[in-house]
Amino acid sequence: MAIVQIVCSNPNTTILPSLGGIRSSTVKLSSVRPFTRELGKRSFRGSFVKAATVVDHNSAASDNLKISREVEDGSDVLIECKDIYKSFGEKHILQGVSFKIRHGEAVGIIGPSGTGKSTILKIMAGLLTPDKGEVYICGKKRDGLISDGEISGLRIGLVFQSAALFDSLTVRENVGFLLYENSNMSEDQIAESVTENLAAVGLKGVEGRLPSELSGGMKKRVALARSIIFDKTKNAIEPEVLLYDEPTAGLDPIASTVVEDLIRSVHLKGEDEHGKLGSIASYVVVTHQHSTIRRAVDRLLFLYEGKVVWQGKTHEFTTSINPIVRQFASGSLDGPITY
Numbered sequence: 001m002a003i004v005q006i007v008c009s010n011p012n013t014t015i016l017p018s019l020g021g022i023r024s025s026t027v028k029l030s031s032v033r034p035f036t037r038e039l040g041k042r043s044f045r046g047s048f049v050k051a052a053t054v055v056d057h058n059s060a061a062s063d064n065l066k067i068s069r070e071v072e073d074g075s076d077v078l079i080e081c082k083d084i085y086k087s088f089g090e091k092h093i094l095q096g097v098s099f100k101i102r103h104g105e106a107v108g109i110i111g112p113s114g115t116g117k118s119t120i121l122k123i124m125a126g127l128l129t130p131d132k133g134e135v136y137i138c139g140k141k142r143d144g145l146i147s148d149g150e151i152s153g154l155r156i157g158l159v160f161q162s163a164a165l166f167d168s169l170t171v172r173e174n175v176g177f178l179l180y181e182n183s184n185m186s187e188d189q190i191a192e193s194v195t196e197n198l199a200a201v202g203l204k205g206v207e208g209r210l211p212s213e214l215s216g217g218m219k220k221r222v223a224l225a226r227s228i229i230f231d232k233t234k235n236a237i238e239p240e241v242l243l244y245d246e247p248t249a250g251l252d253p254i255a256s257t258v259v260e261d262l263i264r265s266v267h268l269k270g271e272d273e274h275g276k277l278g279s280i281a282s283y284v285v286v287t288h289q290h291s292t293i294r295r296a297v298d299r300l301l302f303l304y305e306g307k308v309v310w311q312g313k314t315h316e317f318t319t320s321i322n323p324i325v326r327q328f329a330s331g332s333l334d335g336p337i338t339y
């Protein structure tokens with residue numbers, strides 16, 4: 001078992017768009033501090049919040065996450081979105097979206113382009129506020145953005161759709177970025193850890209390269225390596241939910257498989273030796289890729305015209321008789337979904 005540490009930026013800073021993995025966490029704004037540590041010969045300044053931790057159970061990539069049991073009192077619900085509405089100007093994107101993410105779940109959010117999948121991820125992460133409706137984190141209602149207050153007991157991380165690497169930093173510096181600042185690990189330990197995490201996403205010997213020297217798919221994998229790197233010197237474990245926005249978009253089929261298995265493998269399955277629910281994250285993946293649906297998630301939410309119009313187990317997706325799901329699964333031009 002290993003501890004995975006993932007760190008995020010303060011969503012209110014101008015750095016955010018540049019950072020692929022953000023973490024909304026149990027961190028007060030007052031704890032945000034300037035990042036000044038030298039990265040190689042360059043230095044970088046910005047505001048960052050502290051790291052979060054998650055446990056890696058080193059499960060076989062082919063293992064499925066156990067679908068979380070529905071605990072009667074709802075205590076296994078980590079995130080609940082209740083009747084969420086969100087508009088951008090005249091565009092009414094979310095119109096009453098409700099769902100729960102339970103402990104141990106691997107959930108996919110699918111649906112036509114522009115239907116609000118990324119928007120709901122950002123609302124879950126606390127980067128966007130809904131116009132109406134509530135988000136509950138471990139049963140506690142969140143008001144405003146994640147930075148407006150502290151909700152303890154759960155960390156939520158978002159891995160952006162774009163790789164969003166720092167152009168002027170090497171791959172090593174990008175992947176180890178937050179360890180350099182937030183951990184007590186030595187430079188050698190961080191470098192070693194970076195190499196291990198890059199290898200885990202199928203990349204070798206690219207540590208010294210700049211992002212501009214990588215293909216799009218390689219950048220994506222570097223971003224993923226950055227999201228799963230952890231502080232080996234820490235033991236604190238809290239439940240965590242990771243949100244992946246199209247983690248396999250633009251990857252070739254084999255690279256997709258690597259990433260899908262990795263998403264599985266960095267998450268825990270459920271119980272400790274006493275039968276107590278484990279502390280490891282659930283995760284939510286927004287994806288258009290069938291392989292990712294099949295391989296990386298157990299339950300699906302189908303978002304269409306502002307609402308969750310279907311949900312079910314992954315294997316039910318292709319056999320559903322729901323006309324919207326059937327059309328989407330088959331890619332047919334005929335059906336209720338129009339472009």
Ligand SMILES: Nc1ncnc2c1ncn2[C@@H]1O[C@H](COP(=O)(O)OP(=O)(O)OP(=O)(O)O)[C@@H](O)[C@H]1O
Nearest residue numbers: 088089091093111112113114115116117118119120
């Ligand atoms: N900050 C914003 N300002 C204005 N419009 C926005 C903003 N964010 C999203 N939108 C719009 O809201 C709609 C939903 O966007 P979103 O990215 O959530 O869709 P999506 O389902 O993730 O799409 P895709 O599958 O193509 O990635 C789009 O029309 C988008 O242009």
